[in-house]
Amino acid sequence: MITALTWLGLILLILFLLFAIAIPVSVLIWWAGWRTATPQTHLQPPDPPAAGPFLVYLSGVDDISGEFSTPYEDALLDAVADRVPGLVIVTDVFAYSFANVGMTSEGNLAWFWAWLNSLRLNKKSPLRRVGRLINLRNVLHVAVSADRRYGPMYNYGVAEMIIQALLRHGYVLGSGASVTLLGYSGGGQIALGTSGYIQATLHAPVQVISLGGIMNSSDSLSRISALIHLYGTKDRWHRLSDLIFPARWPIFGGTQWNRALASGKIEQVCLGPMCHTGRGSYLDATRYVEDGRSYLDVTADTIAERIGRLMPVAREVS
């Protein structure tokens, strides 16, 4: 029995290692031009030109495609839209694919991801936890984005997909309209990693808002207007970044992260007693802080206020 379990463990470990290596290899192969990325086709015509500001939302690691979203995320984005007049919200970017291909459209594995997604959405299924493999796959993409060897190429690819999405939603090249990238959890890393390319390409003010984000230091920090990291006191996940990314350790004062922190470009804002996900999280509309606002309202207020701060800068540029 022990031998069988050992073999099973070994096989699973080998499968994991192969899968983990396949992700950066696929990025490198695409970059080398051996394989062309096949972006998801968007049949609907582009939106009419808009003045903005623009908000691009990059979901956490439980996302499966640009179209998938939870009601909680929708509620947050609606609340932000209510607070910022003219805000254009872009949600159809899948942060965990350099070609913006959703997992359920992903070649030979599409059926597998669709099956896992149906498992995790079925609350009665005993195999519900197996659905966490979706998170694991996306965590590996976050790791690729954060890795100094692969990040520049992966982030370049996703940045192009974000720019294409902005154009679909009415962004006018050269308008100088401000762009805010809002990344939740692992989406924070993708938002930060891609932001430098977006700023350098669009020549517009770009800022990143991280919602409990997990982020490595990034060259993007030298280009963007600001990085606002929102966190809750009960969110243990966001603290992970301080441990696993040496470039964020205080002893390495010369890193982009520590220089940006010292110069005030990184702003860390405590929202209250929120946790990372689920009940009591940043998206919870049923729990309240002392002044009577729901957790969701606190989050939406802060995001809207930070988007508002970047808008005057955008007008000066345009």
Added chain:
Amino acid sequence: MKLPIDWLTFLLSPEAVAAATLLIFLAGLSEGIGTQGVTLLMSRITPLRFVLGLLASAMLFVLSAVIWMWALWLAVRTLFNVEVPLQLFFVTVSAAYGPLLLGALALLPLMGTTIRWGLRLWSFGIALASIAAITGLTYWQAAAGALVGTLLMEGARWLLSEPAEAIARRIWAITTGKPHLVRREELPQVIPGYEPVVKGKQ
């Protein structure tokens, strides 16, 4: 250490040398995939040139391993007056390259670099153990021999650095078809096709 006569006969056979060389070559190939492979693909070369680049890097790895082991053997012989046939020394110490067969694991995102250093430490540990086993030296003596051997090799490399670099550049250019490797800093920062149109410029 006394080895069984059959085992000793095997270690001194041409087959053992061939097996040791193959092991080092495969380790070099795996290491090359884990490290050089990223640089090659970043430089956007063709699949054929990628394979050629990896093979060239594996062959250079074998050459460097042979020189290192020869330097080790020389150091151990000179410092501690140990008489071991070079072939036996080579075959035994080549076991140190075993862990580097997993060198391709360096491709793992974020963890890869740490794994690579772990494998190198593991490999160094095996090198010390095999030197100690074949020569009868203590681990400290083996470590001193390894240190002097490595310094010898590095000294020779420094003396020959200019011609060696020129050869390495030439091999790179022939196998990859690119004048030099692309560094991370040289990767594009602007995505072409989306820049704002500046009035007055075509």
